Amino acid sequence: MTTGSAIFPPQASRAEVEGGMLFMPKFDAEGLIPAIVSDSETGQVLMFAWMNAVALERTLATRTAHFWSRSRRKLWLKGEESGNVLHVEDIRVDCDQDVLLVVARLAGAGVACHTGARSCFYRAVDLQPSAEGPFALKPSGTKPLPPTS
C-alpha cells in the first residue's frame, strides 16, 4: 500500500525509488513500514517496531519517534509513559524504500526495551554447542545499562 498523500507520494519507477532523491516510503498491505532504531551514540541496534503513515508523519514533525502498536492497535509515542523517548537525529531509507532506519538519541534512563535493557537485542543464540538445535541463548555483547541516576 502506498498512501499517495502529498507528504508521502506514491512510489514511481524502480529507478526513481532506488536512485532518486524523493522520499516515497512504501507501506505494506496493512499500511505499515518496518522501522529499525539504532543508537546515535553507539550505532547499536536498539529495537524494531512498525510505523504507519501517521506515526511517520508525527515522527518527522516532532523529531520524536512514534510507532504503530500492532498489539494494541494504536499510535504509540515511544517513552510516553516511561520517559525513555527517542530523539530522532536521522531517518534513513533502504534501496526500495520499504524499510526505515531511525537513528536516535535515547532520553530518560537510556533504556529502549520495556524489560529495562538498553537494547531489545540483549540475548544471542549460542552457536557453539550444536548445529541442530534446539538452541540456547546467552547474553549478547550488549553494553551494560548506564546508571539510572
Next chain:
Amino acid sequence: MTTGSAIFPPQASRAEVEGGMLFMPKFDAEGLIPAIVSDSETGQVLMFAWMNAVALERTLATRTAHFWSRSRRKLWLKGEESGNVLHVEDIRVDCDQDVLLVVARLAGAGVACHTGARSCFYRAVDLQPSAEGPFALKPSGTKPLPPTS
C-alpha cells in the same frame, strides 16, 4: 505462527520468552521473521530481509545468511550469484523473540545492497527544509565502498 519443531520450539510463557535462555523464535502468520543484518566490522546496519524456518535453520547450520524472498517466493542464499555472501558471526534475538539481528562479515566485494552500495541504507530523509513534506532524500553518512580490487 510458531513452527513448534524440535529445532525451534513453540513460545512458552512471556517470562520464558523474554527472560529465558531457550531460543524460541516466533514466525508471523506467513511463517516469516524479520532479520536485520549489521556489519560485524563497523556495526552499521546493512540490510533488512525475512527468514522462514528453513532459511533460519540453514543459516544456523552453515553460518551463512539465507533468507526467504517474498517477491520471488523462494529460499535465497544471499550472495549466491554476486559472491557477496554474509558470514554470520552472531545471531541476536529481541525481547519477544520475533525479530532477529544477524551480525555478519561481508565477503566478496563488501557490498550488501543489490544497487552496489555497501549498505541498503545509503539515503537519509533531509529533515531540514520542511516539516510538512514531501521530503527530499540526501546521501546518508554511509561509508564509501572499499576498493573491489
